[in-house]
Amino acid sequence: MKHLLTFACLISLNVFSQSPFNSESTAVTRADLTTNVFEKDSTANAVVLYELGKSYVDKKSFKLKTEINKKVKILNRNGFNQSTIIEYLYDNGQRRETISNIIATTYNIEHNNVTTTSINKNEIFEEKYNNNYTIVKFTLPNIKEGSVITYSYTLESPFMYKYKEWRFQDEIPVLHSEYHTSIPALWDYNIKLVGFQKLAVNDAKIQRNCLEGGNGAYADCTNSIYVMKNIPAFREEDYMTTKDNYLSRIEYELKVFKNFNGNVENLTKSWKTTDSEFKTDPELGRQLGKSGMLKELIDHSLKNEPNALKKAETIFNYVQTNYTWNGKYEIFKDVSVKNLIKNKSGKVSEINILLHNLLEEYDIKVKPVLLSTRQNGLPTQLFPVISEFNYLIVQATINSKTYLLDATDKYVSFGELPFRCLNQYGRLLDFDDGSSWIDIAPDKVSVVHHKAELSLDDNSLISGTIDSKSTGYHAMPLKESFFGNPKAHLDHYENKFTNINFLDYNVSTTDHSSFDFDESFKIEYQTEQVSNNLYINPFIFKFFTENPFKLQERSYPIDFGFKDTFAYNMKIIHSDAFEAVEIPKEEMFSLPNNKGTVTLSSKAQGNEIMVYFKISFNDALFDPTYYNALKIYLGKIVDIQKNALIVLKKK
Structure with a gap:
């Protein structure tokens, strides 16, 4: 009305x-x-x-x-x-x-x-x-x-x-x-x-x-x-x-x-009570430690392997290669390792419980870890809320060093977790001494490093090779793309860099679960010429093409998930027909408390010009008070890659 x-x-x-x-x-x-x-x-x-x-x-x-x-x-x-x-x-x-x-x-x-x-x-x-x-x-x-x-x-x-x-x-x-x-x-x-x-x-x-x-x-x-x-x-x-x-x-x-x-x-239990219930739970506790059918899965001679780390890596690779995750996160409902072995496909909990049981069968010290994925939210640490957990991984202790393992992803290396798991902390289940909170954080820095060796001929054509090494979490999407469809992987580069001719492409990495991914490009492209000057942007491959931080303010943390470093080396050799009249200016700046650093240096010597650029993020998780500093930091990085110039004058 x-x-x-x-x-x-x-x-x-x-x-x-x-x-x-x-x-x-x-x-x-x-x-x-x-x-x-x-x-x-x-x-x-x-x-x-x-x-x-x-x-x-x-x-x-x-x-x-x-x-x-x-x-x-x-x-x-x-x-x-x-x-x-x-x-x-x-x-x-x-x-x-x-x-x-x-x-x-x-x-x-x-x-x-x-x-x-x-x-x-x-x-x-x-x-x-x-x-x-x-x-x-x-x-x-x-x-x-x-x-x-x-x-x-x-x-x-x-x-x-x-x-x-x-x-x-x-x-x-x-x-x-x-x-x-x-x-x-x-x-x-x-x-x-x-x-x-x-x-x-x-x-x-x-x-x-x-x-x-x-x-x-x-x-x-x-x-x-x-x-x-x-x-x-x-x-x-x-x-x-x-x-x-x-x-x-x-x-x-x-x-x-x-x-x-x-x-x-009493409806909200203590962790001591919850641990006891987990131990006898048919969906979780009773599946852990089951040795039935396990001896048939791996050659029992592996028991005699003296190197415990090699033994664990062999078992991890076996589970990772032979069992496929069906995309389900359920860890407290209809869990059956027996069905996993039969069907070769199963839930997160089934795959990683099998990994846990095999490692334990071969005398590796292991414990299950409950966690919540990045998209599921952080579990409360004040009291047990079991419904807030949706994932299970394995902690293995070998020669006094601990490794967090998840065999659901074909492209993670031993000791790495899929990115979805990097959600700050998890609950380590110890049925003898009681459960406890542990940090879920990678112990290695993920790196992207491009090394360009180029030459400029008298016709202003640049040619040469770019060797790229990506490690850790930067390597995972590249491995998935390349091993999934090599042709489509190269097509992606050709479609992204339309001004470059890719003459040859080679990948030296052969293992899906390698920590590194190494690829090499043979390229050529024409430089921009205005009058007698050639203008060359040294950054053929850019790390950041735009600033990801655009808000006026941000009230929640900046969570990269992992620490990383980006490095770029370029050397270009030009003929005697040219002389360098401008190279990128050196720059060095950092985030507060040294939580990140940027270095840009360049040098012209004879017929060679060299440019070095390095970006570091020394923390994975930043308090929102760092937002404006990160916004400025990334803005400068984008500007450097966009506006840096080498200017050569034709003699």
């Missing part, structure tokens, strides 16, 4: 010093409608002006209720998607979450009048998402550039262990986000604040006798208020793990449940 309102009905609140918007309530003011820019973030398509959530236990039904109220300003057409609201309601087959009291209104200014358009019940849709979730979805009507939308609804849940989390941060800026919770003393939660934004308000008070259990039994409640203000939009960028690691929010994990009759149920 659409109707007109006069501006008198929209009494403007006091204009706030920092923003013309009303960020203190869902009341729509004149300024909310007439202000169509957000000065703090000119790239914003919409802004959450105000949102309020209230979660509490209903005194009659003992169900968890959450009331949600929200007001959003639509700044332009790219913000129209904010008018579609989706809620996922959980259903375990016996009980389900519900939604009610949906009220949604769009405010516009039309012909100098304020119009409101409310949603009808027949515009609210419900559909089955999967076996456990139903989607409730609605889109506010009459959305235009400049619209303000408000909506509210109530969620009801019978699952107290799933206390409603609250997300303060979104993909658009949020001016005011407020969450009120009332938690009876019967339920004891681990409460975790995630993200890098700070709370403006964090208050808690005890409310006596807030919940009645009958027969004179009562429970107190802890009533808390959490507020964040002026929260920047979360924008994804290169060199990050999943955004769920960084979006500012409050999460709840039920630890202890008490009945009114005094019975206590």
Whole structure:
């Protein structure tokens, strides 16, 4: 239903010093409608002006209720998607979450009048998402550039262990986000604040006798208020793990449940208890150490190999080569090493449990490690939340040195992990001495090194060879590309460098799992000539063609995953017909605290010109306070590779 309102009905609140918007309530003011820019973030398509959530236990039904109220300003057409609201309601087959009291209104200014358009019940849709979730979805009507939308609804849940989390941060800026919770003393939660934004308000008070259990039994409640203000939009960028690691929010994990009759149920266990359960778990613990069928897999004479490292590498190579990962991450469901051996294909857990058992069978000291992949999020370290782990690898100890192993990837070398595993830390399972956290970090630096030996003839044609060596995580995608399709691999270079003729190409690496990948190019190309001058950019292959860091600020870490170094050597020999009149200027700069260095040097001597360029990143993980420094650092690197020139003059 659409109707007109006069501006008198929209009494403007006091204009706030920092923003013309009303960020203190869902009341729509004149300024909310007439202000169509957000000065703090000119790239914003919409802004959450105000949102309020209230979660509490209903005194009659003992169900968890959450009331949600929200007001959003639509700044332009790219913000129209904010008018579609989706809620996922959980259903375990016996009980389900519900939604009610949906009220949604769009405010516009039309012909100098304020119009409101409310949603009808027949515009609210419900559909089955999967076996456990139903989607409730609605889109506010009459959305235009400049619209303000408000909506509210109530969620009801019978699952107290799933206390409603609250997300303060979104993909658009949020001016005011407020969450009120009332938690009876019967339920004891681990409460975790995630993200890098700070709370403006964090208050808690005890409310006596807030919940009645009958027969004179009562429970107190802890009533808390959490507020964040002026929260920047979360924008994804290169060199990050999943955004769920960084979006500012409050999460709840039920630890202890008490009945009114005094019975206590511990739901969040200690790691000591969890380790004991893992040991007897049929999907994990009982699969570990199983030696049935293993003796038939590898020549038993390997037992007599005196070199323990060589023995371990042979076993690793066997599993890596003969068993294929089916792409599934499940580690606690339907795990069967027997099926893996039969089908030659299986889950992460099955492949690496087989690796674990074979190494143990051949007297290598091993332990399983649980971790969460980069796209799955960081597991909490405060208490065991087993559902946060989705991956299993193996730690092998050989001659007092530890190696982290994963045989699911055909292109990793012994002691390397696939890039997806580089997520800071994992949980080492030790069923004798207890589990512990360990760092998941490569111990080797990954390198890219190009060495160009070139010559310039009298016709301004440059020819020669480029030898390229890539190691570690820089080598993996190249190995996968080349061994997957050698022709397509070379075609990629020819399509990327259209001004270069590739006369010959050779790869000396023959092993898929080699730490190195060595390739050599024989090339020729014509130089740029203006009058009697030749202009040569020495960087035929560039490490960075553009700056990956473009945000004004970044509130989450810069996670490269590994330390790396880039090096470029070029030598060009020219004929006596030319003389060098300009070579790149020497440069040297670094990141704060020596976390990265750049060196550029050049020299002209006789008929030879030599250029050396080296970039180092000495850390894999950078705090967001380094963002501006990294942005400047990468900007200078891109400029050097783009603008460096050798100028030769024809005599």
